[in-house]
Amino acid sequence: MSENNNKPAVAFVRDTPIPASAPPSNAAGPIRWVQDNLFSSWGNAFLTIVSLYVVYVVLSSVLPWMLGGVWNTSSLAECRDVLNGRSAACFSVLSERWNQLMFGFIYPSEFYWRPTLAFFLMLIAAAPVLFFDLPRKMLIFTGLFPFIAFWLIWGGTILSPLLALVGCLLGYMAYSKLVTRTFAAGFFGGIAVATLVWWIGGLLIPENASENAMLPAVASRDLGGFMLNMMLGVTCVSLSVPLGIALALGRQSDLPVVKGICVIFIEFIRGVPLITLLFVASVMLAYLFPPDATVDLFLRVVIMITMFSAAYIAEVIRGGLAALPKGQKEAADSLGLDYAQAIRLIILPQALKISIPGIVNVAVGLFKDTTLVSVISMFDVVGMIRGPLLASTEWNGVYWELFLFAAILFFIVCYSISQYSQWLERRLATDHR
Structure with missing residues (x-):
């Protein structure tokens, strides 16, 4: 046999698959996305x-105005001299008055570290609530944070937050005893006990207790700037969510008295504008407290805004409860769960997942509505712009720069809330896929 006949018929046989080739540029990637979404x-x-033409026109006018802005002058007249007729922003008002925009014009500058520290502690305290993969032991600090923040921002004697903490613990004990009847009875009973303990403890604290305090006291009227908006937004949202849950469950209660009170409260609050409630908080709410009680304006505003947002959140959660099949409650009964266990373990988790978009919508609207407190002489960031800053001789006439700064602050917070809610919806799979 010849040498050529001994060679194999096939020169090479591949024993591994050929690597996949990239798709053509017009079938995937940016080009395909542009074709499908912009030029389909x-x-x-x-x-x-x-x-694109409208965007070009807007940016061609706005970008030179912003990029050519002035940051290092001490007045509007000096800023205009530097610009010399050019159309550009005078951002010097921000570098000159940033502290007043953030903290108000009365809050002592040497105490700026206190609300700043409270803000970062708030991020740590909110982490285990927002991201539930974190260790549950962090919730201990979450429960202590409101009392720590109160002491940091307002200062004074530490006895007040300690008494409030004791009142909350006793209120929780009352809640755990009464919740076996109904959730609403346990919730409102716990609030009543906590408020009673706090009020009695306030009467027992000596009047001169703040004189020897580690942190000097700061009056509520000294709060201002964006700090005030953050405090009102965080406090009122945190309080209105549990109150809205209690109102939603109370509206579906079998007890006629509880149901009637919740229905009247929700419908009345939803039928009244928030600005009207703020005027009530400013003028009339003080008459509902004992004659010798000095309830400051901040607390009265918190009460009214919390009531307002709780009524809307209650309706959102009631929609989530109505969306659940009746079989969920029947399944809880078949497992031998009592009312509190069924609500806590089966009903509420599913209803709250369904209600996430509505709750976030109310929270975002509530945070933006905190600017309404400027109409009752509380100098939040908008009140600072409309009042002391524009009334000053140095910066009278600056508008766009200040309101743009305020808009950016609110956008950052509201956009962060919106993005978190979308992440939470995907994480919890609210569409039940």
Whole structure:
């Protein structure tokens, strides 16, 4: 046999698959996305071109105004001299008055570290609540944070937050005893006990207790700037969610008295504008407290805003409760769970997942509505702009820069809330896929 006949018929046989080739540029990637979303038809192509032209016109006017801004002058007149007729922003008002925009014009500058520290502690305290993969032991600090923040921001004697903490613990004990009847009875009973302990403890604290305190006291009227908006937003949202849950469950209660009170409260609050409630907090709410009680304006505003947002959250959660099949409650009964266990373990977790978009919508609206306190002489960031800053001789006439700064602050907070809610919806799979 010849040498050529001994060679195999096939020169090479591949024993591994060929690596997948990248798809053509017009079948995937940015080019494909542009074709599908911007130029999928003649109509979409026309709208895309018009939109790009509008964006170009806006940016060509706004970017030079912003990028050519002045940051290092001490007054509007000096800023205009530097600009010399050019159309540009005078951001010097921000570098000159940033502390007043953030903390108000009365809060002592040497105490700026106290609300700043409270803000970062708030992020730590909110972490185990927002991201439930973190260790549950961190919830201990979450429960202590409101009392620590109160002492940091207002200062004074530490006895007040300690008494409030004791009142909350006793209120929780009352809640655990009464919740076996109904959730609403346990919730409102716990609040009543906590409030009673706090009020009695306030009467027992000596009047001169704040004189020897480790942190000097700061009056509520000295709070201002964006710090005030953050305090009102965080406090009122944190209080209105559990109150809204109690109102939603109370509205579905079998007890006629509880149901009637909840229905009247929700419908009345939802039928009254928030600005009206703020005027009530400013003028009339003090008459509902004992004659010798000095309830400051901040607390009265917190009460009214919390009631307002709780009524809307109650309706959102009631919609989530109504969306649950009746079989969920029947399944809880078949397992031998009592009312409190069924609500806590089966009903509420599913209802709250369904209600996440509505609750976030109310929270975002509530945070933006905190700017309404400027109409009752509380100098939040908008009140600072409309009042002391524009009334000053140095910066009278500056508008766009200040309101743009306030808009950016609110956008950052509201956008963060929105993005977190979308992440939470995906994590909890609210569509039940």
